[in-house]
Amino acid sequence: MRLLVTGAHGQVALSLKERGAGRSDISLMFASRPQTDLSVPGSVAAAIRDASPDMVVNAAAFTNVDLAEAEREHAWRINAEAAGEVAAAAADVDAAIIQLSTDYVFDGTRGRPWREDDAIRPLNVYGTSKAAGEDMVRRANPRHLIIRTSWVVSPFGRNFAKTIVEAARSRDVLRVVDDQRGRPTSALDLADAILAMADGVGTGAVNLGQTYHVAGAGAASWFELASEIMDECRRAGAPSAGVVPVTSAEWPTAALRPRNSVLDCSRFEADFGTRLPGWRISVRNIVSRLLAGHAE
Numbered sequence: 425m426r427l428l429v430t431g432a433h434g435q436v437a438l439s440l441k442e443r444g445a446g447r448s449d450i451s452l453m454f455a456s457r458p459q460t461d462l463s464v465p466g467s468v469a470a471a472i473r474d475a476s477p478d479m480v481v482n483a484a485a486f487t488n489v490d491l492a493e494a495e496r497e498h499a500w501r502i503n504a505e506a507a508g509e510v511a512a513a514a515a516d517v518d519a520a521i522i523q524l525s526t527d528y529v530f531d532g533t534r535g536r537p538w539r540e541d542d543a544i545r546p547l548n549v550y551g552t553s554k555a556a557g558e559d560m561v562r563r564a565n566p567r568h569l570i571i572r573t574s575w576v577v578s579p580f581g582r583n584f585a586k587t588i589v590e591a592a593r594s595r596d597v598l599r600v601v602d603d604q605r606g607r608p609t610s611a612l613d614l615a616d617a618i619l620a621m622a623d624g625v626g627t628g629a630v631n632l633g634q635t636y637h638v639a640g641a642g643a644a645s646w647f648e649l650a651s652e653i654m655d656e657c658r659r660a661g662a663p664s665a666g667v668v669p670v671t672s673a674e675w676p677t678a679a680l681r682p683r684n685s686v687l688d689c690s691r692f693e694a695d696f697g698t699r700l701p702g703w704r705i706s707v708r709n710i711v712s713r714l715l716a717g718h719a720e
């Protein structure tokens with residue numbers, strides 16, 4: 425199977441590169457800026473036409489949740505319009521599309537994990553643009569799978585784990601929000617899931633046109649996640665800091681975030697007979713790699 429991945433230098437794309445490397449039955453191709461720029465209409469469609477893949481994984485996105493509040497139009501262009509373009513261009517070459525989306529399509533007000541069919545009500549520009557992207561993909565290409573994931577960390581790029589490890593080098597105490605809960609997800613584990621889904625599409629075992637929640641097993645607050653990261657730093661004898669819980673009100677950000685964005689992944693687990701590893705073990709592995717200098 426020929427798989428084209430957009431956003432080549434992002435966490436999920438680099439994880440797909442690593443986890444797909446040993447797979448002789450999958451040929452991975454990558455598209456990135458400046459040659460393929462989702463802010464330029466037609467650019468990604470040309471890349472898809474040239475590559476003529478069996479499947480496109482749209483891992484490119486405007487992922488800076490707070491900056492999106494100020495750059496609303498840019499976020500909309502990349503996360504909504506360009507996602508629709510990717511899906512339509514994939515349809516033109518008879519390719520399926522896997523579109524990455526987010527837990528931030530939900531408003532966080534439910535007392536239980538969110539299911540795929542729950543009503544969405546994004547609280548911020550990022551979530552609104554990603555929700556619109558989902559719709560545009562659904563409309564443009566019936567051969568789609570939409571994967572909502574959450575709190576992605578990895579040895580690659582910018583992410584919460586790397587930020588905390590770096591902050592501990594210069595600070596004694598880190599104040600971290602404790603009243604938002606979600607499911608931390610290793611991009612490497614997510615890449616394994618995406619490859620399994622691509623396999624299923626290739627063999628015809630997967631019904632297309634579906635939305636799946638795919639995230640690390642277990643839930644946490646940002647405070648609990650930061651505490652685990654610091655525990656791993658301490659175990660490794662690396663610089664560490666104390667972690668102090670604060671409320672969202674004490675840590676105001678440009679974008680509002682849901683209090684509970686824990687995803688219910690049981691549809692994925694039932695259909696694929698697997699689940700992602702627990703977030704603690706995956707986060708420990710990522711921190712070890714960050715400390716060993718494997719970060720890219």
Ligand SMILES: NC(=O)c1ccc[n+]([C@@H]2O[C@H](COP(=O)([O-])OP(=O)(O)OC[C@H]3O[C@@H](n4cnc5c(N)ncnc54)[C@H](OP(=O)(O)O)[C@@H]3O)[C@@H](O)[C@H]2O)c1
Nearest residue numbers: 431433434435436461462463484485487524526573575576
């Ligand atoms: N990160 C999270 O916590 C999280 C949570 C839930 C869902 N998701 C979703 O998961 C997917 C992958 O996220 P990620 O964490 O891997 O994101 P990431 O590390 O921020 O990578 C995003 C990639 O998109 C590329 N990109 C941005 N604007 C572009 C443009 N105009 N043209 C071409 N490429 C562009 C970036 O390219 P450059 O390298 O050139 O900047 C970057 O490589 C996204 O759909 C995201 O919405 C992420």
